[in-house]
Amino acid sequence: LSDRARLAARVYRVLLAFYPAEFRAEFGEEMQDVFATALRNGERPWRLFWREVRDWPGAIGRAYLETKKGNRTMENGSNSSTSRARSETLITLALFVLPAVPAILKFIFGYQAVINSIGSGLTIGLLVFVAVVLVLGVLKGVPRWSVPFLGVAVMALAMLELSWRIWGLFYQSVQSAIGYYTDTLQVHVLYSTLMVGFFWLTAFVAVVTLVTLLAIWPRTRRLAQTIRRDWTLLSFMLYSGVVFALLLVFEEYRYDEPWKIACWASLALGAWAYLRSGSSGKRILALLVGVTLAYWIAAIGKWYLVPLQSWETWFRWVDPETYRWFESWRTLAEWGWAILFMLAPSLLTLLPRVPETGVVPVENRLGA
Amino acid sequence: MDDILSRLPLREPTFFILLGLSPGPKHGYGILKEVEALSEGRVRLSTGTLYGAIKRLLDDGWIRRVDDPLPNDTDRERKAYALTEQGRRALNAEVERLRELVGVAQARIAEETP
Numbered sequence: 369l370s371d372r373a374r375l376a377a378r379v380y381r382v383l384l385a386f387y388p389a390e391f392r393a394e395f396g397e398e399m400q401d402v403f404a405t406a407l408r409n410g411e412r413p414w415r416l417f418w419r420e421v422r423d424w425p426g427a428i429g430r431a432y433l434e435t436k437k438g439n440r441t442m443e444n445g446s447n448s449s450t451s452r453a454r455s456e457t458l459i460t461l462a463l464f465v466l467p468a469v470p471a472i473l474k475f476i477f478g479y480q481a482v483i484n485s486i487g488s489g490l491t492i493g494l495l496v497f498v499a500v501v502l503v504l505g506v507l508k509g510v511p512r513w514s515v516p517f518l519g520v521a522v523m524a525l526a527m528l529e530l531s532w533r534i535w536g537l538f539y540q541s542v543q544s545a546i547g548y549y550t551d552t553l554q555v556h557v558l559y560s561t562l563m564v565g566f567f568w569l570t571a572f573v574a575v576v577t578l579v580t581l582l583a584i585w586p587r588t589r590r591l592a593q594t595i596r597r598d599w600t601l602l603s604f605m606l607y608s609g610v611v612f613a614l615l616l617v618f619e620e621y622r623y624d625e626p627w628k629i630a631c632w633a634s635l636a637l638g639a640w641a642y643l644r645s646g647s648s649g650k651r652i653l654a655l656l657v658g659v660t661l662a663y664w665i666a667a668i669g670k671w672y673l674v675p676l677q678s679w680e681t682w683f684r685w686v687d688p689e690t691y692r693w694f695e696s697w698r699t700l701a702e703w704g705w706a707i708l709f710m711l712a713p714s715l716l717t718l719l720p721r722v723p724e725t726g727v728v729p730v731e732n733r734l735g736a
Numbered sequence: 737m738d739d740i741l742s743r744l745p746l747r748e749p750t751f752f753i754l755l756g757l758s759p760g761p762k763h764g765y766g767i768l769k770e771v772e773a774l775s776e777g778r779v780r781l782s783t784g785t786l787y788g789a790i791k792r793l794l795d796d797g798w799i800r801r802v803d804d805p806l807p808n809d810t811d812r813e814r815k816a817y818a819l820t821e822q823g824r825r826a827l828n829a830e831v832e833r834l835r836e837l838v839g840v841a842q843a844r845i846a847e848e849t850p
Contacts, residue, residue, distance in 0.1 A: 383784075387784075391787075391791065394791070395787040395790070395791065398764050398787070398815065399764070399783040399784075399787055401764065401765075401814070402764040402765045402768065402783050402786070403783055405765040406765060406768070409765075419780060419781075419782045420782045420783060420784060422782065423781075423782035423784050423785045424782075424784055426784075426785070427782065427784025427785050427787075427788050428784070430788045431784075431788055431791070434788065434791050434792060434795070586803060
C-alpha cells in the first residue's frame, strides 16, 4: 500500500475524532474498515479523502443532531429500561433464593413426607427453570443475567462428574504419598484440603474452557469479549457455583435448614450487591463478602450440627469433639480455595487491553 | 403507513441505500459500491454520509444489523445491514410516489406535444 494511502488513512482517523463519542463507538470501527477496504480495492487515496472532507461538516452536524435525538429517546425510554434491568436482577437473584425454598418449608413444617414431596417437586421445578434460563441466555448471546445460570450448571457438572472422574485416577497415589492410612487428623486435614482444592481447580478450568468455546460461536462471542473488559464476570460464574457447592457442603446433614438458608441468603446478598456495583473493585468485593459469609456460616453451622448427627461410626480416627473442628475446617478450606479461584480471573488484567470500538488505527488494518 | 408517508420524499442517498439493500444484506463498503452502481457513478457517498444515513435508518427500524453473509478477510466480525419489512414498505412507497410523478409528467408532456 502506498505512503499516500497510509497518510490518507491517518488523516481520516483524525477526521473521525470529531464525530460524537457515541457515534464513533457505534460506527467508528466500521467506518475505518470501509475506508481501508476502499483503499485496498484501489480507489485513489486523495479522491477518497476529498469525498470525506467535502461531506465532513454536514455529516458531523447530522451525527450530533441524531445523537442528541437518540439520547432524548433513551431518556423517554428510561422507565422501560429500568424495569428491564429490574427483571434481569430478579431473574439472577432467583438462582440464589429459590434453592432455599425447600429448606424453608422443611424448617417451618418439619420432616413430613408431604413436605419432602413438595420440596422434591420444587427442586425439579428449579432445575427446569435453570435449564430454560440457560437455553434462553445462550440463544440471546449470554447476557449478564444468564451468566450465573451458566456458572452453576458448569460447576455442578464439574463437581459432580468431571472432578470425581479425574480425582479417581490418582487419589490412591495421593493417599499413599501423604500416608493417608495412618489415620491421623493431620493427614485427613491435608487430604481434604487437597481434594477440595482439586475440585475447585477442575471447576475453574471447566468454566474457562466453556467461555473459550463460547468465544468460537459468533452468537455467544460477546461473553468472552465482556469478560476481557470486566474480569469479575468470570468470578461471578464461579460464585454462582457456590449455590450448588453448598449442597455438597451440607451433604448427609440433618437439621441443617436454617444454616443453609442463611448461606444462600448471604450469596443472594453478595449477588445483589455485585449487580448494583459500578466498578470492578466493588463488584469483586461484593462477591468476596457474599462467599465469605456463606462459607463461614456453613463452617459455624457444621460445628453446631455435628453432635446432632448420628454418624459417629463413620469416623474411627478421631473423637467426636475433634471431628466437629475437622468438619468446620474442611468448609473453611473450601472457602479459601473459592476465594483464590474467584480472584484468579484478575490475572486477565495483565493481558494487553482490548481496544475500545473505533480506536484500532485504520492504517493498522490496511496491511491485513 | 402514515409514518412512512410523512417521511417521503426520501433523500437521494437514503433512497439508493434502501434500493441497494433490497436484493439482500450488504456490509458498509458493499452499500457504497451498490449506490455508486445504481446511480451510474453520479452518487458517491462518503463514509460520513453513509453511516449518518445508516444510523437514522437503524433508529427508524427501516434496516437492521445482521451477520455478514460474505466471507471476511479480517479476523474481526463484520456486520451487514438488511432491509426490514418497514424499510421495504418505505422503499415501495417512494417508488410508487416517483412512478406517479413520472406518470403525471409524461401525461402533461404528451398533452403539450402537438
